Amino acid sequence: MFCDECKKRPATVHVTKIVNGQKSEVNLCEECARAHHKEWSMAYDNNFPINKFLAGLLGFDTGKTAGSVNLNLHGPGKCEHCGASYSQISQTGRLGCHQCYGRFQDKVEPLLRRVQGSNRHTGKVPKRSGGSIRLQREIQNLRVRLQQHVSNEEFEQAARLRDQIRELEKGMAE
């Protein structure tokens, strides 16, 4: 979700306002939120120690999601699968289908890196359709452990893992 104000940066502050009993939501980036702070008495003070305290604790790169995001890219053509055009996507901030990710890859990837700070999924993999990916992940994990055993000169365990990896790789080839 992008900032209602500048429409460039990701919205990180969401404020529900009630005026005359009517609820409305404003979604702002930190920068625009700061500019609004008097309006809803939010005093932004970056020097507050909890900042660094939490950042240090979590080991986050605090600058990750900063920087502007330009959604007004003039992407060529349309997605063949759903018919969404890039101007449509940049207007709504929504992709049309799962194939749009591939179709507009060169636009989406840099955006993801800016909004998400990453472009590689490291989480859950679906059991059924993600079969080969699960296998790959498992092999990857085993390789890391194998490397550890090798550097610890625990060759017996290393040999066992090597056999396991070979078994799994055979399964992948099939």
Add this chain to the structure above:
Amino acid sequence: MRDRFVNQALTKWMEGTGKESEIVISSRVRLARNLCDIPFPNVATAEQAKAVVSQVERAIKDAAVEQTSGDLIFVNLEELAPLDRLVLVDKHLISPQHAEEAAGKGLILRADEAVSVLINEEDHLRIQCLFPGLQLEEAWELASRIDDILESKLDFAFDEKLGYLTACPTNVGTGLRASVMMHLPALVLTNQASRVLASLSQIGMTVRGLYGEGTDATGNLFQISNQVTLGRSEEEIISNLVVVATQLIDHERMARQVLLKETKPQLEDRVCRAYGTLTSARIINSQEAMTLLSNVRLGIDLGIIRGVSPQVLNEMLVLTRPAFLQKLAGRELSPFERDVQRAALIRERFNLDG
């Protein structure tokens, strides 16, 4: 069966139980999932939307037979009256967007309301688990289990590199949005709330505050959630949020102790006046009710008010909402009538305990 979700006010997250429940009202985990080969809801035709609903309905029925997840119930939102849909919004079971345009939309609910799956909201599926208190790990485990049940019957859009593909790029990857609803009156009273909460956005957290017309945050309630969904595992996202929530709990507790130590008479006056107003008022709007209920809740937590159950705030947050008041009255009410009804309902509820 379906009626019970709209007629019965109390739901699991209002129980006021769970870890740290004096400060954390509820924990929620949401997973965004989409079916392969059907455009996302914002682009899908009416026909395609219908196909999603029927595929999911069938999947739930098949899964129920196999995995005894029989307590999952399918609801076609089109068949619910608009007011009943708003009641589901008040109970935090569906989003306002989902209630507004019911055409082509569905919902799966577990009997205890801890699970709701929204069909054709922004994504084809939004799996939500809502627990009382700080129970993010529990909520994630349950959501993941529901995800597995659905995935055993449905082909989800998944990319090796990008993970679960979603309509909005801000959800891609894990599709996981975890959040905690926190009651932070002492941080607000000591003017720390805005600074503390603003700083959270710098560490990848999003803060949602409910602000009223004045300067006070209504009900002193804040929702903290993860901003990033890609490049971190689900467990990392959940544990980061738990750490942040725990920090906020500590800060709130410290602020409460400072208030109690430095400004006890003022604090007691504030709490007791709020209690007095709630138990005597004849007309009360929802914003005033929220503010006063927050003060009373603080008073209960600090032992200034005794004999009132702490869950009264959680319950009243839902019961005094316009949709619920109208549901209870069995007819549409003008704003003034609602304010009268609300005051009566609150008096009645407090008399139960007091």
